[in-house]
Amino acid sequence: MERQRERIDVRPNPETTARIGKARSAIKIRSRAVVELRCQMSYTSSEKVSGPARRKLPFLRDNTILQVRDLRVYYHTPLGAVRAVDGVSFDLRVGERLGLVGESGSGKSTVAMAIMRLIKPPGRIEGGQAFFDGVDLLALPEKEMRALRLAAIALVAQGAMNSLNPVTRVRDQFADALRDHGEILTRAELEARIRDLLANVGLRPEVAQKYPHELSGGMKQRVVIAIAICLRAKVIIADEPTSALDVVVQRQVIETLRRAQEKIGASIMLVGHDMGLMAQVVDRLGVMYAGRLVEVCGVDEIFRGPLHPYSQLLIASLPTLDHRGTFQGIPGLTPSLMDRPRGCSFHPRCPLAMDRCAAEAPAMREVRPGHFVACHLYESAAPELAMQTAIGG
Amino acid sequence: MSALLEARAVTKFFGGGLRGRRMTAVENFSLTIASDPPSIIALVGESGSGKTTLARLFLGLVEPSEGLVLYRGANISTLSAADRQAFRRDVQVIFQDPFEAYNPFYRVDHVLETPVLNFGIAASRAEARRMIAETLRAVGLRPEETLGRYPHQLSGGQRQRIMVARALLIRPRIIIADEPVSMVDASLRATILGNLRQLHEEFGISLIYITHDLTTAYQISQNIIVLYRGMIAEAGDAEHVVRDPKHPYTQLLIGSIPYPDPHRHWKGEAAPSAEGALSSDHGCRFASRCPSAMAVCRDSVPPMFRTGAHRGSACYLYRDGEVVPAADLGAVLVQGDGAV
Numbered sequence: 001m002e003r004q005r006e007r008i009d010v011r012p013n014p015e016t017t018a019r020i021g022k023a024r025s026a027i028k029i030r031s032r033a034v035v036e037l038r039c040q041m042s043y044t045s046s047e048k049v050s051g052p053a054r055r056k057l058p059f060l061r062d063n064t065i066l067q068v069r070d071l072r073v074y075y076h077t078p079l080g081a082v083r084a085v086d087g088v089s090f091d092l093r094v095g096e097r098l099g100l101v102g103e104s105g106s107g108k109s110t111v112a113m114a115i116m117r118l119i120k121p122p123g124r125i126e127g128g129q130a131f132f133d134g135v136d137l138l139a140l141p142e143k144e145m146r147a148l149r150l151a152a153i154a155l156v157a158q159g160a161m162n163s164l165n166p167v168t169r170v171r172d173q174f175a176d177a178l179r180d181h182g183e184i185l186t187r188a189e190l191e192a193r194i195r196d197l198l199a200n201v202g203l204r205p206e207v208a209q210k211y212p213h214e215l216s217g218g219m220k221q222r223v224v225i226a227i228a229i230c231l232r233a234k235v236i237i238a239d240e241p242t243s244a245l246d247v248v249v250q251r252q253v254i255e256t257l258r259r260a261q262e263k264i265g266a267s268i269m270l271v272g273h274d275m276g277l278m279a280q281v282v283d284r285l286g287v288m289y290a291g292r293l294v295e296v297c298g299v300d301e302i303f304r305g306p307l308h309p310y311s312q313l314l315i316a317s318l319p320t321l322d323h324r325g326t327f328q329g330i331p332g333l334t335p336s337l338m339d340r341p342r343g344c345s346f347h348p349r350c351p352l353a354m355d356r357c358a359a360e361a362p363a364m365r366e367v368r369p370g371h372f373v374a375c376h377l378y379e380s381a382a383p384e385l386a387m388q389t390a391i392g393g
Numbered sequence: 394m395s396a397l398l399e400a401r402a403v404t405k406f407f408g409g410g411l412r413g414r415r416m417t418a419v420e421n422f423s424l425t426i427a428s429d430p431p432s433i434i435a436l437v438g439e440s441g442s443g444k445t446t447l448a449r450l451f452l453g454l455v456e457p458s459e460g461l462v463l464y465r466g467a468n469i470s471t472l473s474a475a476d477r478q479a480f481r482r483d484v485q486v487i488f489q490d491p492f493e494a495y496n497p498f499y500r501v502d503h504v505l506e507t508p509v510l511n512f513g514i515a516a517s518r519a520e521a522r523r524m525i526a527e528t529l530r531a532v533g534l535r536p537e538e539t540l541g542r543y544p545h546q547l548s549g550g551q552r553q554r555i556m557v558a559r560a561l562l563i564r565p566r567i568i569i570a571d572e573p574v575s576m577v578d579a580s581l582r583a584t585i586l587g588n589l590r591q592l593h594e595e596f597g598i599s600l601i602y603i604t605h606d607l608t609t610a611y612q613i614s615q616n617i618i619v620l621y622r623g624m625i626a627e628a629g630d631a632e633h634v635v636r637d638p639k640h641p642y643t644q645l646l647i648g649s650i651p652y653p654d655p656h657r658h659w660k661g662e663a664a665p666s667a668e669g670a671l672s673s674d675h676g677c678r679f680a681s682r683c684p685s686a687m688a689v690c691r692d693s694v695p696p697m698f699r700t701g702a703h704r705g706s707a708c709y710l711y712r713d714g715e716v717v718p719a720a721d722l723g724a725v726l727v728q729g730d731g732a733v
Contacts, residue, residue, distance in 0.1 A: 103578035103579065103580060104549065104578055105548075246439035246440055246605065247439070247605065247606075247607075247646060247649045247650060247651075248439065248645055248646065248649045250649070250651075251649040251651070251659060254651075255659075273578065273579060274579075274651065275579065275653045276650065276651035276652055276653040277651045278653075279651065279652060279653045279654055279655045279657075280651040280652070280655070280658065280659055281651075299655045300655050300656070303653065303654055303655055313580065314579060314580060315653070317579055317580050317582070317583045318579065318653045319582070319583065319586075319608045319609050319611075319612045320608065320652070320653060321607070321608055321611055321635055321647070321650065321652075324611055324612050324631075324632075327583040327584065327586050327587035327590065327612070328583055329580055329581055329582070329583035329584030329585075329587065330580035330581075330584075331533075331584075333548060333550070333551070334548070334578075
């Protein structure tokens, strides 16, 4: 800690210092440590910083904002541990939209919640790292994590329309968020800021005076997006942001999210189950099955040439408006996460399973540039990825 | 062709006491489901379109405010005991939420055994067990892994398939499926829709498929009826309604479906939102959102105009076409078993 403090004195950044000043006067509880953390984050070149929080990462790339490595989250039940997320690694690049798709129980929402550090008992993060701009979020004290939420990583939660406070006007929800993160504004500044944020999501300024129940589902979701971008977060995690909305409104909300993200230059991690939505929105897609990523690649490639048998069957099972009358589901059931099959979790349902699949879990391999797949079928195509290697091409 | 289930000029509104605002969920809806040949018809609409109210009207769970729902020509709210028993056997339902359809204190066997015994479908318990096992296999479940378990021990997809099995076990004439796959994962969705289609093909069961999802409606049904705020916007042959939508609302719906193809982007601009666009009670309900609304649209409700041999659209853009009376919706639907 001593060392870090010195570092700040050596290299003060005027803008950051100003922000820190505001933050300090705003909340008394804000610790020195948080302030230091913010200082570190404002450094742009990674080599200037060394020390415990900004570890030298062999796989760090300049265009990566979030790196998740070997993330494990288990839910501890009386019957045993449910391995909801069991060794997930991926990168989120600056300004990119990454999709995380999977069926219910695949662990996709748990990944999102673990990055936000919002896993509640009986769930527990058992291992792994999530480096945000070089800082391991999973190792941060809660107080520091709290300062980063919304300011650096914002969450648009599942059913987010219910995440607004029902007894507070929309404007006050903005005011709370800004004040909590040390933005001290005059009344006029605040009103202008809110008007601006609402305009960004295509809502009229009058919405600020309304209570959540006076708004439709789509409007509420857009208010939530406006709050998510109010501090220009670098990463927006959107967990099924439109699952409760009608298809017409879904499109409006998703396009709002995309515009807002492009405007502030954030990265998006979009968690969901709808492959159609993913195709329309994301740049790269990770497919999860039973708590693990089975394939990560560009969205074009996954739809044109999925490699993992699960991805292949999943894409073939999508009903389209192109041809009718063919129903191809995936036979079998998703495995219990308490008693996962040995080897590859998908082998009991896989039409191409070999003896080996039942014995040995396949590792993630980069079989083509930027195309990662965890399947024994592609063994010869590429050497195994070390856990440290960036999954992100 | 005899009418098995028929809605005759049904209107249902909620509220509207002394001061309350009356909310019309379904307005002047007529539809006839014939027992022979069996058909699959999809009622498609967003939330608030009245589709679930229609399902409940057909099931006799709510009574129409105006109009009649008839089962074999008799009003279902005044059926005799014997007819009611037959009605309850002939008309089965699959609800959206496979979690709430079960009593958590009973093993899943209960929901399968009860109707078999109540309707006297099996002569003995042993025969009932055999029939249940057979039916479970028909929907792709392994009886030994399913029976004897409690609902919480099964996945949502398994539970929903047990509901399909239950509907099949009773050998009804009609299954009303209200969003049967909206809470089921993509990989199982196709399987369950396949099961429903199989029931239709093998056992001649008619299906009223109620959904918000035009894609699955297109996959499974011969005819599609698109609902908007309690009224029919467009109706007709699924192929035509989806390929070449006539009503501006259907066009908006189809344009908003996210295609599972990154090279096929959403067309055009996101439509003006429904927010604040209060539908008037006078004109077309869609007029306030409609890009091609005309003066006439705000003044009177458009009747259904024929836009093709097997389709009609309730939109003044097509007022040159012949008017299809609301009571005669069948005139624009494909009749008979036009196998998909």
